[in-house]
Amino acid sequence: MILFRADYLRDTATRIFQAAGADPEPTSILVDHLIAANLAGHDSHGVQHIPGYVRAVQEGRVQPNAAPVVLRETPVSALVDGQFTFGQISARVGTEVAIAKAKSAGVAAVGVVRCTHIGRLGTYSTLAAEQGVVLMVTIGAMLPATAPFGGRKPVFGTNPFSFGFPAADRPDVMIDFATSTIAAGKVMLAQAKRESVPPGCLLDQDGNPTTDPKALSNGGMLLPFGGHKGSALATLAALLSQVLVPAAETGGGQLQTGTFIVGIDAGIFREKSKVEAETDEVIDQIKAIPPASGFAEVMVSGEPELRTADRRRQEGIPIPEDTWAAIVATAHGLGVAIPTAT
Amino acid sequence: MILFRADYLRDTATRIFQAAGADPEPTSILVDHLIAANLAGHDSHGVQHIPGYVRAVQEGRVQPNAAPVVLRETPVSALVDGQFTFGQISARVGTEVAIAKAKSAGVAAVGVVRCTHIGRLGTYSTLAAEQGVVLMVTIGAMLPATAPFGGRKPVFGTNPFSFGFPAADRPDVMIDFATSTIAAGKVMLAQAKRESVPPGCLLDQDGNPTTDPKALSNGGMLLPFGGHKGSALATLAALLSQVLVPAAETGGGQLQTGTFIVGIDAGIFREKSKVEAETDEVIDQIKAIPPASGFAEVMVSGEPELRTADRRRQEGIPIPEDTWAAIVATAHGLGVAIPTAT
Numbered sequence: 001m002i003l004f005r006a007d008y009l010r011d012t013a014t015r016i017f018q019a020a021g022a023d024p025e026p027t028s029i030l031v032d033h034l035i036a037a038n039l040a041g042h043d044s045h046g047v048q049h050i051p052g053y054v055r056a057v058q059e060g061r062v063q064p065n066a067a068p069v070v071l072r073e074t075p076v077s078a079l080v081d082g083q084f085t086f087g088q089i090s091a092r093v094g095t096e097v098a099i100a101k102a103k104s105a106g107v108a109a110v111g112v113v114r115c116t117h118i119g120r121l122g123t124y125s126t127l128a129a130e131q132g133v134v135l136m137v138t139i140g141a142m143l144p145a146t147a148p149f150g151g152r153k154p155v156f157g158t159n160p161f162s163f164g165f166p167a168a169d170r171p172d173v174m175i176d177f178a179t180s181t182i183a184a185g186k187v188m189l190a191q192a193k194r195e196s197v198p199p200g201c202l203l204d205q206d207g208n209p210t211t212d213p214k215a216l217s218n219g220g221m222l223l224p225f226g227g228h229k230g231s232a233l234a235t236l237a238a239l240l241s242q243v244l245v246p247a248a249e250t251g252g253g254q255l256q257t258g259t260f261i262v263g264i265d266a267g268i269f270r271e272k273s274k275v276e277a278e279t280d281e282v283i284d285q286i287k288a289i290p291p292a293s294g295f296a297e298v299m300v301s302g303e304p305e306l307r308t309a310d311r312r313r314q315e316g317i318p319i320p321e322d323t324w325a326a327i328v329a330t331a332h333g334l335g336v337a338i339p340t341a342t
Numbered sequence: 343m344i345l346f347r348a349d350y351l352r353d354t355a356t357r358i359f360q361a362a363g364a365d366p367e368p369t370s371i372l373v374d375h376l377i378a379a380n381l382a383g384h385d386s387h388g389v390q391h392i393p394g395y396v397r398a399v400q401e402g403r404v405q406p407n408a409a410p411v412v413l414r415e416t417p418v419s420a421l422v423d424g425q426f427t428f429g430q431i432s433a434r435v436g437t438e439v440a441i442a443k444a445k446s447a448g449v450a451a452v453g454v455v456r457c458t459h460i461g462r463l464g465t466y467s468t469l470a471a472e473q474g475v476v477l478m479v480t481i482g483a484m485l486p487a488t489a490p491f492g493g494r495k496p497v498f499g500t501n502p503f504s505f506g507f508p509a510a511d512r513p514d515v516m517i518d519f520a521t522s523t524i525a526a527g528k529v530m531l532a533q534a535k536r537e538s539v540p541p542g543c544l545l546d547q548d549g550n551p552t553t554d555p556k557a558l559s560n561g562g563m564l565l566p567f568g569g570h571k572g573s574a575l576a577t578l579a580a581l582l583s584q585v586l587v588p589a590a591e592t593g594g595g596q597l598q599t600g601t602f603i604v605g606i607d608a609g610i611f612r613e614k615s616k617v618e619a620e621t622d623e624v625i626d627q628i629k630a631i632p633p634a635s636g637f638a639e640v641m642v643s644g645e646p647e648l649r650t651a652d653r654r655r656q657e658g659i660p661i662p663e664d665t666w667a668a669i670v671a672t673a674h675g676l677g678v679a680i681p682t683a684t
Binding site: 077152233238248249274289295300 | 586
């Protein structure tokens with residue numbers, strides 16, 4: 001592990017993406033997303049993606065300077081075409097449309113197609129909650145990554161969900177989880193750190209349990225969390241973001257994953273201030289529960305990420321050596337000099 | 343266990359509720375709900391509730407003949423006051439409003455307050471999916487039933503979610519789960535059957551693991567499913583149905599749980615027939631996965647309930663002796679004669 005200051009990583013990532021041909025504005029949105037993911041402790045969605053994203057630009061799978069457009073809309077819905085720019089940009093546009101329509105109409109449903117990898121979903125639910133909008137966002141696909149409950153071959157992606165709910169004086173509630181037991185990015189990270197994954201997360205290519213992260217790229221698969229319940233949510237994510245949202249029909253090919261977003265104004269049924277104040281009360285009730293053996297305190301969803309970000313702003317962001325070496329190699333391939341970290 | 347034909351249970355339940363003062367129409371909706379839950383194999387939401395519901399009517403906590411009213415609405419939202427009639431009736435009205443508004447506007451959010459116990463959530467998502475509407479319904483509360491992840495005192499109800507998604511020729515997808523590892527009704531049922539509950543579901547009053555269902559009524563608590571993920575969903579259910587929906591402010595007292603429903607027309611982004619046809623394809627992809635060791639086949643959400651209903655229509659519905667004795671005692675208390683089962 002090497003510790004880097006967030007500003008150093010932001011500057012490095014910015015110079016790499018601009019050298020790869022991205023304009024300043026899309027670079028800024030993308031890099032902010034990556035660094036925020038690392039700060040929050042979700043390194044699986046952070047700078048480890050730089051080499052892959054640069055390769056996608058070089059191979060024409062990502063059009064870094066394309067601008068998302070609205071294909072069709074009503075006062076309560078919109079279908080956004082991401083035009084294969086960075087998914088973090090398309091999903092942000094989709095979220096902003098959902099927030100605006102939820103504020104004006106009360107509730108809105110937005111689909112994003114041709115959107116590539118959108119990164120950490122919690123980014124979008126946080127953005128909405130900050131503006132007083134309850135958000136659900138999901139991205140799901142039928143991909144050979146996760147086995148269904150009771151099966152021994154993969155059929156789902158990691159099909160995550162995120163939800164944001166605005167509080168008053170407390171931090172907003174931010175829920176973000178893969179419907180697989182573990183995120184694919186966390187398996188990549190365990191492999192980079194040369195660590196095992198916990199038992200119950202992976203099957204090998206023959207359908208047998210394993211803790212070796214390399215099994216995933218060798219024909220193995222993830223398991224859904226919570227048995228049939230996680231498997232049901234993985235199914236739902238695929239139906240919402242790849243079937244309800246016409247991702248396959250519109251996007252085609254390997255990049256057919258869509259994004260599905262629902263925004264609900266927190267004031268849809270009564271004054272928003274009362275909703276936010278009662279959210280604080282719910283948070284306080286949960287925080288007042290005495291911890292179980294092995295826990296220091298009960299945490300509310302979103303709290304671990306805020307704690308980690310506070311710590312990493314002070315202490316730096318730990319990056320595995322292999323990950324850093326791959327980023328440096330990508331930079332050198334683009335003729336970008338990497339200054340010594342300070 | 344005693345096996346009863348569905349028609350016999352329907353007739354018996356109908357005569358009991360009418361003797362308790364319920365008019366034919368609310369009785370019919372309530373009894374259909376209970377029998378459908380038993381047929382689907384979810385006995386926790388079936389006729390075992392008859393004694394409790396009759397007691398609630400006798401004590402004035404349920405007004406069986408009250409009619410739900412819409413307190414406020416827009417083209418995409420409504421707040422329904424259940425007027426403390428049977429929750430199965432209030433939630434059905436809320437669902438019908440959500441379906442109608444989703445069909446006309448594309449998407450709708452509905453809250454139901456003063457709605458008492460609404461029974462099996464899958465009933466409502468099934469109703470919507472049959473009409474080509476994607477539905478999410480949740481009911482959640484801050485109640486001393488389920489511990490948060492990392493805690494040793496209860497703070498949540500069982501806070502379930504259900505989702506419906508329409509298919510074309512295949513059965514619609516119907517997802518329905520408690521965010522606790524096990525539903526409270528299933529613990530009641532295990533107690534009636536004098537069985538244990540599986541390990542990992544319950545803590546006793548001191549926060550220690552137990553498999554004794556009686557622990558729940560002796561100060562014990564349920565655990566959330568899937569660790570922090572289930573705990574997050576339990577938090578979300580409470581925020582959506584008790585805070586966003588102004589259940590506490592509107593309902594007051596012990597019956598303050600609200601219901602939150604989002605309906606989305608399956609044709610919101612493109613022709614509904616394409617969505618339903620692609621849903622069939624997703625179902626077929628899941629069904630094609632070879633079963634893991636210990637499983638005969640991979641099941642899609644909603645399929646186990648349909649199988650059980652087919653079987654129970656033929657073979658009858660099994661009711662534990664204690665449950666049946668309590669129903670008979672309730673009937674006799676109302677002067678209702680119970681004919682011999684045929």
